[in-house]
Amino acid sequence: MSLNPLKDVPEPNLIKDIFPYSLPPIIRFEGKIKEIIDGREVEFDPESVIERDIHITDTTFRDGQQSRPPYSKDQMTRIFEMLSRLGGKKGVIRQTEFFLYTQNDRETVDACRNLGLKYPEVTGWIRANIGDFRLVKEMGLKETGMLTSCSDYHIFYKQKQTRREAMDQYLQVVEAALEEGIRPRCHLEDVTRADLKGFVVPFVQRLEKLTENQPDHLKVKIRLCDTMGFGISFPNTAEPRSIPKLIWRMKEECGITEDRLEWHGHNDFHKVHINGAGAWIFGVNAVNTTLFGFGERTGNPPLEGALVELISLKEDLMGIDLKMVTEIAEYYQKEIGAAIPSNYPFAGRDFNTTRAGIHAGGLRRNEEIYNIFDTAKLLDRPPRVAITDKSGTDGVAMWVNDFLGLEGEKRLTLMKVAKIQRWVMDQYEKEGRLTAISDREIEEQVKLHFPDLYERSKNRRK
Amino acid sequence: MKREEVARRLINVMARELGKKPDQIKNEHHFAHDLEADSLKSIELVAAFEEEFDIEVNEEDALKVQTVGGAVDFFDKLLK
Numbered sequence: 001m002s003l004n005p006l007k008d009v010p011e012p013n014l015i016k017d018i019f020p021y022s023l024p025p026i027i028r029f030e031g032k033i034k035e036i037i038d039g040r041e042v043e044f045d046p047e048s049v050i051e052r053d054i055h056i057t058d059t060t061f062r063d064g065q066q067s068r069p070p071y072s073k074d075q076m077t078r079i080f081e082m083l084s085r086l087g088g089k090k091g092v093i094r095q096t097e098f099f100l101y102t103q104n105d106r107e108t109v110d111a112c113r114n115l116g117l118k119y120p121e122v123t124g125w126i127r128a129n130i131g132d133f134r135l136v137k138e139m140g141l142k143e144t145g146m147l148t149s150c151s152d153y154h155i156f157y158k159q160k161q162t163r164r165e166a167m168d169q170y171l172q173v174v175e176a177a178l179e180e181g182i183r184p185r186c187h188l189e190d191v192t193r194a195d196l197k198g199f200v201v202p203f204v205q206r207l208e209k210l211t212e213n214q215p216d217h218l219k220v221k222i223r224l225c226d227t228m229g230f231g232i233s234f235p236n237t238a239e240p241r242s243i244p245k246l247i248w249r250m251k252e253e254c255g256i257t258e259d260r261l262e263w264h265g266h267n268d269f270h271k272v273h274i275n276g277a278g279a280w281i282f283g284v285n286a287v288n289t290t291l292f293g294f295g296e297r298t299g300n301p302p303l304e305g306a307l308v309e310l311i312s313l314k315e316d317l318m319g320i321d322l323k324m325v326t327e328i329a330e331y332y333q334k335e336i337g338a339a340i341p342s343n344y345p346f347a348g349r350d351f352n353t354t355r356a357g358i359h360a361g362g363l364r365r366n367e368e369i370y371n372i373f374d375t376a377k378l379l380d381r382p383p384r385v386a387i388t389d390k391s392g393t394d395g396v397a398m399w400v401n402d403f404l405g406l407e408g409e410k411r412l413t414l415m416k417v418a419k420i421q422r423w424v425m426d427q428y429e430k431e432g433r434l435t436a437i438s439d440r441e442i443e444e445q446v447k448l449h450f451p452d453l454y455e456r457s458k459n460r461r462k
Numbered sequence: 463m464k465r466e467e468v469a470r471r472l473i474n475v476m477a478r479e480l481g482k483k484p485d486q487i488k489n490e491h492h493f494a495h496d497l498e499a500d501s502l503k504s505i506e507l508v509a510a511f512e513e514e515f516d517i518e519v520n521e522e523d524a525l526k527v528q529t530v531g532g533a534v535d536f537f538d539k540l541l542k
Contacts, residue, residue: 393505413521415509421502 014368024373027312033281035244036236042248046281049313054280056306057262057288058083058096061108062125062145063300064290065099068338073108075336079291080112082328083120088319091119092310093303094286097145100124100135109139123185128173136182143183145223146173150200151190167203174210178218184211185221187264192230196240196249204254212255221260222250223288226275229268229298233278243275244282251283262286267298276301277309291328292340292347304346322346323380346379353384355436357392360385364398387437389428393421400446404457412450420445463541469534475510476530479503489531497530515541 018026029046036042060083061076071079080096087093098112099105113122124144126132136144148170149155155166170186177184186207194200204222211220224246232241239245243263250256263279263286265272276287293302304325311317329347332338342350352375354360362369367383376382384402385395393414400420401411423445427433447454469489477484480497493499499507508524511533519540527536 393502413518414505414525415512415519415521418502418505418509422506425502 021368021374022377023315023317024308024312024378026315027309033235033244035242035248037245037248042252044244044248044282048283049280050315052258052285054285054287054310054313055092055094056087056303056310057286058093058120058290058303059125059264059288059300060096060290060294060303062097062099063264063288063295066296067294067299070104071336073104073111076108077111077115078331078335079328080120081115081117082324082331083291084115084117085321086307086324086328087119088321089118090319092307092318092320093120095123095143096120097123097125100126100132100139106135106139109141125187128170130173130176133173133176133180136177137180141182142217143185143221144177145185145187146170146177147189148186148203149189150194150203152195152199153193154190155199163199167199167206170203171206171210174207174220178211178214181218183218183221185223185262187223187225189225190227191224191246192226192241192243193228194240196246201249201253204250204256208255219260220256221262222254222256223262223264224250224279224284226263226265229266229271229275231265231271231275233271233275233282243278247279247282247284258283258285262288263301264288265301266296267293267300272299272301273305273309276306277313280309280313292332292338292344294338302345308346322378326380350384350386352381353386354395355386355388355391357390357394360391360395360398364394387424387442389425391424393418396421396424396442399442400450403443403446404450404453405460406453417449419449465534465538468538468541471514472511472533472537473530475514476507476533479507479510487530489529489534491530492528493530493533494528511537517541 018028020026032043032045034041034043060079061071065071083093083096098109100109109122122141124136124139124141126136126144126146128146128148149159149166155161155163159166161169174184174186188194188200191200207220211218230241231243233243235244247261250261251258261284263276263284265275272293276289280287287301287306289301289303289306290299291303293299307320307322311320325347329340333340340348342348345351352371354363354370359370363371363383363385371383382402385391385398387395387399397412397414397417400417406412420442424437427437473484473487476482476487476497480499480503487497491497493504493507504525508519512518515537517540524536527533
């Protein structure tokens with residue numbers, strides 16, 4: 001092995017084209033992804049995401065609501081309005097779907113539509129039977145999702161049908177939708193555990209045939225539902241778990257175009273976000289998500305994670321207002337009473353809070369060392385430190401300076417805050433404390449040791 | 463201020479902060495290895511030196527000093 005020469009440089013190479021800090025880190029690709037399908041090599045071009053209309057569809061009010069007590073009409077209307085601001089005018093959050101089964105569901109749809117917002121578009125969700133279709137018609141929706149379960153687990157064990165009976169029933173409801181001028185979106189439930197060649201492909205081919213002569217706004221959409229989180233986005237995984245193979249068959253063997261393909265995942269194996277992002281890469285345009293990943297059992301792809309991913313892939317904010325993530329998280333926690341884990345990315349209380357003294361030291365010197373991107377500008381969430389026996393004098397100095405709003409030369413040195421750090425350490429070493437020091441307690445210490453600065457900073461904090 | 467005066471005052475402060483007698487502190491002593499000053503104690507020492515001489519020092523430069531003699535050099539230079 002020959003040793004590569006060290007490039008000793010006078011200035012740091014911060015690789016700013018990938019880590020601009022003003023945006024989440026950029027994702028770039030270098031070449032095509034190869035996959036073996038039916039013994040032959042096929043290619044996927046990940047760079048196509050730059051040009052394609054990749055976007056997010058939301059199911060906070062449908063799948064998201066299956067994991068929690070029902071939202072009130074007012075709560076849903078407020079969340080709908082906030083989703084619209086979050087996704088921006090380009091409609092990155094393109095659609096959101098609603099149950100239509102209760103009076104509250106239907107009144108909420110009306111209230112949301114009455115806001116007059118362009119995005120997200122309102123769509124429905126029904127089980128695939130003709131009786132339920134009446135609800136969509138009465139609400140005057142342009143598109144509805146319908147449950148079309150695909151695996152034999154569902155067809156044989158849940159529906160007690162043969163494949164033929166199931167397919168005929170699904171096609172019948174789709175025809176009814178088309179007759180009413182409503183776009184059908186078929187949710188291929190449990191598709192990652194289904195017989196692709198024996199049922200899924202023949203069914204989707206028939207769906208495509210049904211709408212091939214329809215105008216674009218009525219052509220069938222396909223939602224690929226990874227109901228149990230079995231999907232795998234690694235290359236060359238065997239079917240039916242392979243996400244790239246599934247997408248390829250939908251496009252190449254069934255003729256479903258990327259603008260009519262959608263991915264819907266579940267987090268049973270901790271793969272929910274990366275599978276959604278992978279589906280974008282492998283060729284669907286829409287990834288179905290919920291706010292904070294709330295959804296049936298382990299949840300769905302988190303909407304805010306998908307937004308950050310989309311920005312990284314597009315290298316552009318795309319009109320997204322990420323600060324709304326912070327506003328919505330506050331709303332969920334204060335008004336709805338939902339719990340968001342403190343370490344939850346982008347929205348948890350401590351997602352960019354460090355407790356390690358060595359990290360706090362880095363943050364004090366340059367926040368880019370230990371902050372993922374400019375979270376103050378993009379999320380309205382500057383990086384923070386939490387004070388424990390591990391946060392060190394650096395942690396205390398950062399906390400105190402940020403609390404007092406001191407900048408540049410005015411920031412207090414480690415020596416100035418040493419007495420507070422000694423108090424912190426005494427709490428653990430002499431008092432036997434096992435819990436973190438609260439913000440309120442540190443504030444009291446600041447008041448004690450820096451009374452003038454504390455008084456002066458009061459106005460800023462109001 | 464003469465160097466001897468700087469050294470005497472510094473050693474008195476060190477003795478007080480470290481719970482030792484002044485004659486137990488030698489020029490060649492290393493703060494961490496010989497005087498058992500951990501990182502917080504080192505910061506507290508610099509804070510006490512600042513108070514003693516009523517000055518403010520550069521944090522990074524001051525915390526690079528590792529021996530008693532080094533501290534005398536550092537403050538002697540600063541106070542000249």
